[in-house]
Amino acid sequence: MRQRLGTSSIQLETPVFIIGSASVVGKKEGEGPLGLLFDVVGNDDFFGCDTWEEAESSLQKHAVQLALEKAGVHAQDVDCMLAGDLLGQSIATSFGISSYQIPLLGLYGACSTCGEALAIGSMMIAGGFADKTVCVTSSHFASAEKEFRFPLDYGNQRPLSATWTVTGSGAFVLSANEDGLNNTCYDKATDMSEAEKTEMSHVARAKITGITIGKITDYGVKDSMNMGACMAPASASTLERHFIDFNSQPEDYDKIITGDLGSVGQTILIDLLREKGYDIAGRHMDCGMEIFDAGAQDTHAGGSGCGCSAVTLSAYILKLLEEGTWKKVLFMPTGALLSKTSFNEGKSVPGIAHAVVLERP
């Protein structure tokens, strides 16, 4: 069995199904263009917790719970969880999902983590190492500003190239089976009528058929208020390798979707790809540009954060795949690999981007 493709890609010989997902977001995200599509919108961004970090943890916990419910899967039937966030030492994850007692592989890919989680989670299933995995990532505007930039109380000004970290968490249940009715999945199955079983079948929201793993790409940009410029070269690198490895063209996808490049990063990505001979201008979509109304919501270049691509995938992208509006998209969350330590020491902000091919099941 050989599933490698080219230099950095994997074609899944047997596709892996997303059989359930959920999105939990903050108030501002609920007021944005996708607001009505999210499963849960908070009244405020504390979600009943005492700290921003705890609030972010509760986002993850809630998103996983909802995703499991929607997939009809019990936590004890999940073989492995793939999870991460933006905070130092991934504490939103450590304190968010421990109560599920699912074996955990913690990931860090900055805002690309959702792509990384889907990649590893689907490889574990396609390789026969797991029947079901759960992928979850989160971000929180206030915990991220505190972690990377300035305390909110400073009220510092933000340049127009800055993005607004999304408060939200997206969770995804991946399965080897499309119908979610295999032996470890739904313990009600034995009590169900044939009609109920038919209704339960084909619950998959999408299937994952390919993966391109990102490389750290560093053009030397040092501006943490312009993450789009920091990440665009990495997304261009992954995209070019993807097209070569899969022998595909932009036209083979209904949409080519980045995580959080924002409007500045989008321009750079389209330009870089044009230099490499690919025109994606008509097919590119950025989750960060979809989730907020930049003019009305004062979010400048767009939304960002681990949660941005994850909640947009769950609420919007998978919906359009389910409905048949799109048949095949490339989903590529983008990450900026900085910390306040590296930033303060004058280092650049390298980027990374992991892509997964999502198809209508």
Add this chain to the structure above:
Amino acid sequence: MRQRLGTSSIQLETPVFIIGSASVVGKKEGEGPLGLLFDVVGNDDFFGCDTWEEAESSLQKHAVQLALEKAGVHAQDVDCMLAGDLLGQSIATSFGISSYQIPLLGLYGACSTCGEALAIGSMMIAGGFADKTVCVTSSHFASAEKEFRFPLDYGNQRPLSATWTVTGSGAFVLSANEDGLNNTCYDKATDMSEAEKTEMSHVARAKITGITIGKITDYGVKDSMNMGACMAPASASTLERHFIDFNSQPEDYDKIITGDLGSVGQTILIDLLREKGYDIAGRHMDCGMEIFDAGAQDTHAGGSGCGCSAVTLSAYILKLLEEGTWKKVLFMPTGALLSKTSFNEGKSVPGIAHAVVLERP
């Protein structure tokens, strides 16, 4: 194909080989009991860099380079790198290994990351998603103290339960083939005589045959100066599940090796396992207790950090497997999931531990 075992384990139907590894450590580690076994010992802990973080990055870069050389593998023939460290947003990794331009999956499992990397890296190979992967982790005493506790210049006192973060990086080249002579591996192979090829064959240092993935385990301990107590329950949880999943007993392993529990954590682990009906007292070894002479080197409970288990694995454990002193060991790095933010907010320190079965090839 089904490789799952029990609730949290994976039996690799085809083993994955560690065909090369390297260890690069700081001055203090070089003066310890394992000092003569490490590949490179620094003269000071800056390794020619300006900051502790850059020094840690250079450790990773150096360890990967040496491991590739020893395995006879070129960077461009590695399909994926699995890497992580302890610093916020894993910056030692981001700035350490980008020059190799190998697709990267960034991991965070605190000091358990070496186990997590070997687990994912070997699943990728066993599943047919990669021919070769490189796993690398690092830690640095000074960057870790700055990240988690106090600036070194404070000269603060350390309780006897504290561990000393190891300055070091261990890197491992994993391969589907034992002999390192497959088509993508060693381009000198075509120019080699049969005698040379024979000499090159069986270069594997060990084979990975099983995996048990850790769960976050939190007994509510809040003392960041007693990481052994924080991590011991997680290692007990992983170990119990491992014995059940593999239907094995402590006697089936020549050694059961934890990463950095230190002397305090070791006592707790042995006690917890005894309550569960397993006596590991005669077979347990902790990398943190091997790497330093606690009395002479003033390291108190032992060594710790991502680098601790990684360099001990490369320099010592794999050596004894190669020599035949041990035939089968369980290697289980242990991680304490804290950040200074969660610590300052009064949260506990949960633990996690990932185990891999290593056998003489």
